Structures are given as C-alpha cells and as structure tokens.
Amino acid sequence: MDHLMAPLLAAKARRRRELAALPIEEKLKIVLELQRNVAEIRRSAGRPGPEPWDPSCIQGLVRLP
Amino acid sequence: MVEEGILEAYAIGGAMAAVFYVEPVATFDLDVFVLLPAAERDQVIVTLERQSQWLARRGYPAAGEHVMIESVPVQLLPAYNPLVTEAVAASADRPLGRARARVCRPEHLMAILVQTGRSKDRARLQMFLEEAEFDRTLLEELIDRHGLRERWLAWTT
Numbered sequence: 001m002d003h004l005m006a007p008l009l010a011a012k013a014r015r016r017r018e019l020a021a022l023p024i025e026e027k028l029k030i031v032l033e034l035q036r037n038v039a040e041i042r043r044s045a046g047r048p049g050p051e052p053w054d055p056s057c058i059q060g061l062v063r064l065p
Numbered sequence: 066m067v068e069e070g071i072l073e074a075y076a077i078g079g080a081m082a083a084v085f086y087v088e089p090v091a092t093f094d095l096d097v098f099v100l101l102p103a104a105e106r107d108q109v110i111v112t113l114e115r116q117s118q119w120l121a122r123r124g125y126p127a128a129g130e131h132v133m134i135e136s137v138p139v140q141l142l143p144a145y146n147p148l149v150t151e152a153v154a155a156s157a158d159r160p161l162g163r164a165r166a167r168v169c170r171p172e173h174l175m176a177i178l179v180q181t182g183r184s185k186d187r188a189r190l191q192m193f194l195e196e197a198e199f200d201r202t203l204l205e206e207l208i209d210r211h212g213l214r215e216r217w218l219a220w221t222t
Contacts, residue, residue, distance in 0.1 A: 013195060016087075016088045016192075016195065016196055017195070017196050019088035019089060019196075020086065020087045020088045020192075020196035020197065022089075024084070024085055024159070024160075024161055025161070025162050027084050027085075027088075027089040028084070028089075030089035031081075031084060031089045031090070031091070031092065034089060034090070034091035035091055035092075035093060037091070038091045038093075049093070050093035050094070050138065051093075051136075052093075053093075053136050053137050054135070054136035056135070056136070057135040057136050057137050058162075
C-alpha cells in the first residue's frame with residue numbers, strides 16, 4: 001500500500017509547497033474563494049457562520065476578476 | 066494609529082499572518098497583535114476603549130470582539146505575553162499589492178503556535194515546517210528562551 005500512497009502524498013506535498021510559494025496577492029484571492037466555499041457549505045448544512053469578506057476589501061491590493 | 070499615539074506598534078498575527086508563509090487557509094478574521102502605549106499597557110485592567118473609539122470615529126464600528134474594517138472582521142489583541150510582545154517588536158513590513166503590511170516573522174508565529182498548544186496550532190505548525198522558509202536557529206532560540214522545548218519535542222519528534 002505504501003508504494004501506492006507515497007507518490008500521491010509526495011505530489012500533494014509538492015502542490016502545497018507550490019501554493020505556499022505563490023505571491024501573497026494570489027493567496028488572498030484563494031483565501032476569499034475558500035471563505036465563499038466554507039460559507040456555502042455551512043449554509044447548506046443549516047449552520048450559517050461568518051460571512052466571506054467583500055472582495056472589494058482587497059481590490060486596492062490585487063486585481064480581481 | 067501609531068502616528069497618533071493610539072498604538073505603540075502592531076503586527077498581523079494568526080492565520081492571516083500564516084498565509085504570508087504557507088499555503089492559503091480558510092480564515093474569516095484578521096488578528097492584529099498590538100502594543101499599547103506604556104501608560105495603558107501598565108494598567109491593572111487593560112482595555113482597548115481608546116482604540117475602539119478612534120476606529121469608530123473613522124467609520125469602523127465594533128462588532129462583538131471585532132472591528133469591521135472594509136468588511137473584514139479585525140480583532141485587536143493586546144500583546145499578552147513576552148513572546149507575543151517580541152513578535153510585534155520583531156515584525157517586518159512586507160509588500161502587499163500597492164501597500165505594505167506589517168507581519169510577524171514566521172519563527173515567532175511558529176513559537177506562538179507551540180505556546181498556544183491547541184490541536185489546530187499543531188496542525189498549522191506542521192504546515193510551517195513543511196512549507197515555509199524560516200530561520201531554524203532563531204526558532205530554536207525562541208523555543209528555548211520562552212520555555213517551549215518540552216512541547217516542541219513532543220510535537221516534532
């Protein structure tokens with residue numbers, strides 16, 4: 001089993017390091033996307049939580065779509 | 066706030082600070098460690114009343130334990146021990162788009178995770194160890210100087 005899992009885990013670790021190396025402006029966009037996903041999951045589960053940040057909060061810092 | 070003497074110093078901490086060094090994580094608030102002016106810091110009961118009023122006058126109202134700044138819930142946390150105080154003092158400006166953000170160094174964030182000691186802190190420490198660039202000598206020195214060696218060993222060996 002280990003010989004099957006090892007390459008998958010190595011690939012995941014490599015992807016995490018790539019994400020860690022992104023410019024902070026790109027990471028902020030991902031944080032906002034994660035917030036939207038988490039909030040949507042919480043709402044669908046009937047357990048609403050904190051609202052995602054308004055994308056305009058980082059508009060001065062990063063170029064949003 | 067620093068220029069007007071409302072704060073002595075500040076630095077972003079917590080999960081948002083971690084995002085500067087490791088993969089992005091889902092976080093909904095922005096923790097800011099603050100050093101209050103000496104006269105307020107040395108009081109028996111430390112409050113953030115003057116800071117909250119200053120922010121409210123500028124259109125940033127308090128919402129529970131947070132202050133809403135451009136839709137971002139910001140939590141001002143007075144530096145609550147020598148390690149956090151040192152983290153603020155040693156923080157550095159980092160470029161953020163067209164602006165700059167004052168952020169705690171990764172070594173201090175890692176030591177604070179060890180000190181705080183929750184399971185989510187342990188998980189985040191692992192992220193730092195695997196993904197972040199940091200000065201191991203400085204980290205080891207912080208771990209020793211702030212009496213964190215036992216938990217550090219328990220978490221990393």
